[in-house]
Each structure stands twice: as C-alpha cells, then as structure tokens.
Amino acid sequence: MFSFLTSFLVVASWLQAPAAKPTPAAKPAAAPIEWSAARPLTVADFLGRPGPSDRLAALTTSDLKADAACRDFVFSSTVHATFNPNTSWIRNPAAITPALLRHEQVHFDITEVYARIMRQKLLVFAAKANCEKLQPGFNNVTKLVYDQWDREQNRYDAETNHGLNTAKQDYWEKQTHIKLAQLETFASK
Numbered sequence: 001m002f003s004f005l006t007s008f009l010v011v012a013s014w015l016q017a018p019a020a021k022p023t024p025a026a027k028p029a030a031a032p033i034e035w036s037a038a039r040p041l042t043v044a045d046f047l048g049r050p051g052p053s054d055r056l057a058a059l060t061t062s063d064l065k066a067d068a069a070c071r072d073f074v075f076s077s078t079v080h081a082t083f084n085p086n087t088s089w090i091r092n093p094a095a096i097t098p099a100l101l102r103h104e105q106v107h108f109d110i111t112e113v114y115a116r117i118m119r120q121k122l123l124v125f126a127a128k129a130n131c132e133k134l135q136p137g138f139n140n141v142t143k144l145v146y147d148q149w150d151r152e153q154n155r156y157d158a159e160t161n162h163g164l165n166t167a168k169q170d171y172w173e174k175q176t177h178i179k180l181a182q183l184e185t186f187a188s189k
Contacts, residue, residue: 032083032084033045033082033085035082035109035112037180041060041083041108043101045088046085046104047085047089050091054089054091056091057090058090058096060107061084061088062081062082062108063084063111065082066078066122068122070131075129075131077119079118079188080115081108081111081112081115083108090104102169103163106176109177109180110153113179114148114149114152117183118142119186121141122141125137156172160172
C-alpha cells in the first residue's frame, strides 16, 4: 500500500504538573531514507504502527521532494525520492514474506521513477525558465508529475491487489526496473 501525504503537523507544548517520576524521553524520529539502488528496504525500516482501522498487511509512505531556486538568474533544482520510516509500517514484522517486502519496495521504486521524470521535466523547464516568474512554472511542472505519480501508485495497488496477484506483481516489478533503466540519465548523482 502506498500513502501520499500532504499534510501539516501542528506541534503544541503543554504545561504539565510535576510528575512523581520522570517520563521517558520520546524516541527521536528516524530520518527519511533516500532512494538508492544499492540500499533496498528492510523490515527494520518500517517503524510506524498501523491504526486500529488499517486492514492492510503493510504501508509504505514515500515522497517526492522538489525544490528550485534562481541564483544570478540561473535556475537550479533538486528532486529526491524518500521513504518515511516513521509512518511506514508492517502489521506483523515476524510474519513478513519476501513477496510483501518486494511489493513495498516497488512502491519506493515507483517514487524514484517519478523523481527521475521530474528531474527530466525540470531540465527542460530550466532551458526556458524565467527566474522572475519561477514559482508558477515550477508549481505547474511539479503538480503534473505529482498527479501522475499518485495515479501510478494507486494503479499499482489496484492491478496487483496489493501484491497478492503474483503475475501482475512480477509484471510491475519488471516494468518498474525497465523504467528506472530508461531514466538512468536522470538518476540522482
């Protein structure tokens, strides 16, 4: 399962009455994992917990992070495919199958495919970018890619039945690897 998160967190501080014994410090959040062909996901990467209404065996939260700037009227951009360990989870890590872990990996791989597509489109955009009107053009390019990426992730889950249709799962794995190879020129350096 894939989750595309576009939300804001509001953090509030609360005054507490003195406690009888100190409460343990909260565990620090794990840093996002940037996509790398040399570093596949492992069961240990899934640190989140499913909610009571979650019925899936696992959930991968990945993100496309894009940024652009103009310095001395020269456009530059960065795009990263990341995996969020804190909101990604496996219902029963002790019973995970290699097939389920592969299904979740392909979600992350699809995110990298779209990171490469975005880098490709931003390279074309840079050739004609007007630094004085950077934000609207950048927003248009990234929104288009985000929308395509979201549809592709949903289509992947629908066609593979969340990885349970092994023939379709194999097909998606192969096609995703082909796309990664075709877009190798736009891999992060």
